[in-house]
Amino acid sequence: MGYHHLALAAKDMQAIHHFYEEVMQFELVKVEVGPSPQGGWAKHFFYRMEDDSKFIAFWEMHDMPGVTDDFETNLSKAAGLPDHINHISFDVNSKAELDERRQRWQAAGYDVMEIDHNWCHSIYTKDPNDNLVEFCLTTRRFTEEDRTYALAQLSTETPTFSKPPASVTNHAANDEATTGGRAEFAALGRRDN
Template sequence: MGYHHLALAAKDMKAMHAFYEGVMGFELVKVEIAPIAEGGWGKHFFYRMDGDDSRFIAFWELHDVPGQETHVFDLNEAGNLPTGTNHYSFDVHSAEELETWRAKWNDAGLDVLEIDHNWCHSVYTRDPNGNMVEFCLTTGAFTGADRERALAALDETEFAPSPAPASMQVWEAANAKSA
């Protein structure tokens, strides 16, 4: 079973377009404009990822929706959760591709957090809604012991931390701007 699309509301659709098409390179291919059941209407914008017509990220621009003035677009702020808890991650296939994304984000004026998690290596930034966006490269293989540890953690109630990341670095953009 595959993933077709992730749909999120947009605080500022033009800023989201500049980020997701201009920086991320996802192509805007479709919009659906429809009424919203609770009232008002919306534009549902679909961005194709990697030229694949079965994988999209989509954003709703809402209009005249009841309670619109109180909408919160950062998923973690909306859920009263710690920063970065809810985030979306896209795959890369090489360390060079991961480095290309880090540099591309920095060049676009975005700060980047890089973490080597010991089994995957990630770079993170924020989109115009304030949501954490990640590119991740799997660098290890999963073992039976990994599965056993994960299953055991389902029942644990005390803090039993994983090994610390191999490295963590913040790459500040020289011309940093708020995403």
Template structure:
């Protein structure tokens, strides 16, 4: 089972459109315009990912809704959690594809964080809402020991850290 779409509110729909269609290459294919619960109305924009008509990221441009001047569009800011905790990650199939996203983001003027997590390799940047966006390549496999460790961690209340990342590098757009 996979998800159909992830829906988020947009602080600046034009900036979101530029990021997700021009930079990310997702295609705007549909908008639904309707009243929203609690008052006001919204435009719900759907961006198709990888040409797949069953997987989307969607954004709400909210209009005339109660409290709209007080909204927080950064998921971590809104939740009061540390930056990067709440984020969304898209899959890539090859290291070349992952490196391509890093280069594309840098060329678009975005800073990129790259981390080799020892079992997956990721690149991260921020979208116009301030949310962390990740592309991730799975590079390892999972063992019975990995599952046992994960199950044990469910009951742990003290720090018992995983091995540190094999590599971590910041790619600044100005250096690209």
């Protein structure tokens, strides 16, 4: 069973639309517009990710009591957490598709971090809401050993740390790449040259 949609608030719907339709290549297929139960009104935009069963959606709110213009859209910042904790991850089917997504982000002016996690390969950038967005390719099947380790970590107070990433590469919007170093998610996003 998968999820139907993830819904997030947006401050700048035009920027969100550009990112998710033009850069991410998701298609705006539906909007619901109507009054909000607490007053005011809202638009609820749905972007199709593949077929008509998976969507990412955004709320544009108007005149809602108690909702100010300065609300925090970054999920991690709103919770007082480091940037990488709350993030949105989308799957890809091949390394070629992952590379194509990275190149598309860079061509659109976004810095990209690429990490080989030893069991999946990921690329990251920030969306206009300042949320960390990921495309991820699972590169191996999980084993019974993986499950045993995961179950043990539920209750241990002295965990055995996982193997560090095989590689971390930072790709600048202009196609420069540097390898090594730490994963610094806060600096990702669009460059306004």
